[in-house]
Amino acid sequence: MHRSIEELQEKAVEIRKKILEISAIAGGGHLGGSLSMVEILVALYYHAMRYNPKEPRWPQRDRFVLSKGHGILGLCPILADLGFYPEELWQDYGRLDSAFGMHPNMDKIPGIDMSTGSLGHGLSVGVGMALAGRLDQADWRVFVLLGDGELDEGSNWEAAMSASHFQLGNLVAIIDRNGLQVDGSTEEVMALEPLAEKWRAFGWRVIELDGHDLHQLVEALDSLPPANSTQPTCIIAKTVKGKGVSFMEGKGEWHYGGLDEEHTKQALEELERSHPGRR
Amino acid sequence: MPQGFFFNVLDVDKFATRDVYGKVLAELAESNRDIVVLTADMRLSNKTNDFAKVHPDRYFDFGIAEQNMIAAAAGMATCGKIPFVSTYAAFASLRCAEQIHTDIAYPNLNVRILSTHAGLSLGDGGPTHHAIEDIAIMRSMANMTVVVPADAKSCAKAIEESVSYQGPIYFRLGMGAEPLVYKGDFDYNIGKANIVREGSDLTVIACGICVMAAEKAARKLEKEDISVKVIDMHTIKPLDTETIIQAAKETGKIITAEVHNIIGGLGGAVAETLAEHGLGIKFKRLGIPDVYSAIGPPDDLYARYGIDSDGIYNASKKML
Numbered sequence A: 001m002h003r004s005i006e007e008l009q010e011k012a013v014e015i016r017k018k019i020l021e022i023s024a025i026a027g028g029g030h031l032g033g034s035l036s037m038v039e040i041l042v043a044l045y046y047h048a049m050r051y052n053p054k055e056p057r058w059p060q061r062d063r064f065v066l067s068k069g070h071g072i073l074g075l076c077p078i079l080a081d082l083g084f085y086p087e088e089l090w091q092d093y094g095r096l097d098s099a100f101g102m103h104p105n106m107d108k109i110p111g112i113d114m115s116t117g118s119l120g121h122g123l124s125v126g127v128g129m130a131l132a133g134r135l136d137q138a139d140w141r142v143f144v145l146l147g148d149g150e151l152d153e154g155s156n157w158e159a160a161m162s163a164s165h166f167q168l169g170n171l172v173a174i175i176d177r178n179g180l181q182v183d184g185s186t187e188e189v190m191a192l193e194p195l196a197e198k199w200r201a202f203g204w205r206v207i208e209l210d211g212h213d214l215h216q217l218v219e220a221l222d223s224l225p226p227a228n229s230t231q232p233t234c235i236i237a238k239t240v241k242g243k244g245v246s247f248m249e250g251k252g253e254w255h256y257g258g259l260d261e262e263h264t265k266q267a268l269e270e271l272e273r274s275h276p277g278r279r
Numbered sequence B: 001m002p003q004g005f006f007f008n009v010l011d012v013d014k015f016a017t018r019d020v021y022g023k024v025l026a027e028l029a030e031s032n033r034d035i036v037v038l039t040a041d042m043r044l045s046n047k048t049n050d051f052a053k054v055h056p057d058r059y060f061d062f063g064i065a066e067q068n069m070i071a072a073a074a075g076m077a078t079c080g081k082i083p084f085v086s087t088y089a090a091f092a093s094l095r096c097a098e099q100i101h102t103d104i105a106y107p108n109l110n111v112r113i114l115s116t117h118a119g120l121s122l123g124d125g126g127p128t129h130h131a132i133e134d135i136a137i138m139r140s141m142a143n144m145t146v147v148v149p150a151d152a153k154s155c156a157k158a159i160e161e162s163v164s165y166q167g168p169i170y171f172r173l174g175m176g177a178e179p180l181v182y183k184g185d186f187d188y189n190i191g192k193a194n195i196v197r198e199g200s201d202l203t204v205i206a207c208g209i210c211v212m213a214a215e216k217a218a219r220k221l222e223k224e225d226i227s228v229k230v231i232d233m234h235t236i237k238p239l240d241t242e243t244i245i246q247a248a249k250e251t252g253k254i255i256t257a258e259v260h261n262i263i264g265g266l267g268g269a270v271a272e273t274l275a276e277h278g279l280g281i282k283f284k285r286l287g288i289p290d291v292y293s294a295i296g297p298p299d300d301l302y303a304r305y306g307i308d309s310d311g312i313y314n315a316s317k318k319m320l
Helices: A007-025 A031-036 A038-047 A069-081 A123-134 A156-167 A195-202 A214-222 A261-273 B010-012 B017-031 B048-056 B066-078 B087-095 B097-105 B135-141 B150-163 B209-220 B241-251 B266-276 B298-304 B309-319
Strands: A064-068 A142-147 A171-177 A207-209 A235-238 B035-039 B059-061 B082-088 B112-116 B145-147 B169-172 B194-197 B201-206 B230-233 B234-237 B251-260 B281-288
Touching: A007 A031, A007 A038, A007 A064, A007 A214, A007 A261, A031 A038, A031 A069, A038 A069, A038 A142, A038 A171, A064 A069, A064 A123, A069 A142, A123 A142, A123 A156, A123 A171, A123 B066, A123 B097, A142 B194, A156 A171, A156 B066, A171 A195, A171 A261, A195 A235, A207 A214, A207 B087, A214 B194, A261 B059, A261 B087, B010 B048, B010 B194, B017 B035, B017 B048, B017 B150, B035 B066, B035 B169, B035 B298, B048 B059, B066 B087, B082 B087, B087 B097, B087 B112, B087 B135, B087 B169, B135 B145, B135 B169, B135 B251, B135 B266, B150 B169, B194 B209, B201 B241, B201 B309, B209 B230, B209 B251, B209 B309, B230 B241, B234 B266, B251 B266, B251 B309, B266 B281, B281 B309, B298 B309
Parallel strands: A064 A142, A142 A171, A171 A235, A207 A235, B035 B059, B035 B082, B082 B112, B112 B169, B145 B169, B201 B230, B201 B251, B251 B281
Antiparallel strands: B145 B234, B194 B230
């Protein structure tokens, strides 16, 4: 089903509202990093990716690995909206035996292709998936969403080196470049720049874009080379941590936390006003 | 076979363990398209090159980047592949512990880790290249099966069985030149211990190369009219507790032998079983006594730590 950019923007607002709703049930969550990646996920799941909610492990689906597993709050409402599971599944979020916790579990949540949580694993897992797709001469792609702080982990660079070595044109790494990690800005804690040059030097095709601009995201995903091509793609998506909620935007302290009633009300009002039709 | 070799498990006596798994995998991969082999700049030393020669399209050398390789194997397994990943045991179990835990064991994926050069088999390589903690690490990971073959034949059988086995497996392999314990054909099933020799005075439960050492010690003791039962406890997890309990009741004395720290390995697993079943028998763990090993030829190290046939003989005499 083709959706217009405006429809995708509407989705992004709805997903942000759901993130706040679920975090209230969970008693908190990784809000900042979940809000920063919403448009990226919307572009992937409502525009670019191929999947079947009735058959979550459909072999011909595109794979998605949330390497920044702590962003599960952002993915959780999307998979429900698409019909992978009913919203009831998260009503006990974080409680004993819940399918949902701080990080995704592939055996408990339909639509999750890999259990993640510890940082620096997802891109390597994606390399393996892409190699498997290549062996099967499949046309599906592997999308891996990484946090920028996560790139401090050396294993990512092992994976980056191997992806170009193995010529995995079916692999797409997307970096949620919100610029903040727990201890401060990425450049203060462990400088990543020049980041695009690093990926290019590792043999990747690099696209830099505004990670909240659905026009740019859709265009980048539409222009991906075919799955049987030979160069992996890295999309560096410049984002704002806590995007959509004024008092969270660009504030590292909202990496993890919960909102009281007053803040929740304010945040929801802001999001309501941000609907594209009402701007 | 394209390269003109034929492998049969009954015909394996001419191979050392390290020569076996590459050939077995090459053979198995003929009929199973999902088998893939990954290594980390070890194709020559771990002999997976035998697979690479026959199935180059299903062979992946990740360079000296074990963490990436292990996690990539997990990714391949989510897509239905059966990856056999080979590197030195020290790197697999220590450097990649988190990737094995989080990417393979937690999602219960069908990855087979072929850890070579385990124990003290890289003698003068020293503690950086010894792996004497790996059994303890691997058996404490839920979902993980831990197999320590005693020789080339049993290694071949275990690898063959592993193709249809559900869940991850850690194969602990030695340097690869171990003497054969098994002659002719024999039953070998993951999770079921093999009685190598029946005996009534004492039981030695061993794994890996210590099985042959125990067998040699038992032969020597037999000449002194001492009857020793020898058990090849090739699967440390899931542990064949029934065979342990039976041996404890039959012989009343148990010695364990392994090339591993005495903490957390086979000896630890057997001790847990005996204690939980209220079997307060005479018991001794042979292994590396919670130290980083000296440097030296493996045989000298086994003698130093009393896990060669003389060490097992002496420990048996002392217990009797």
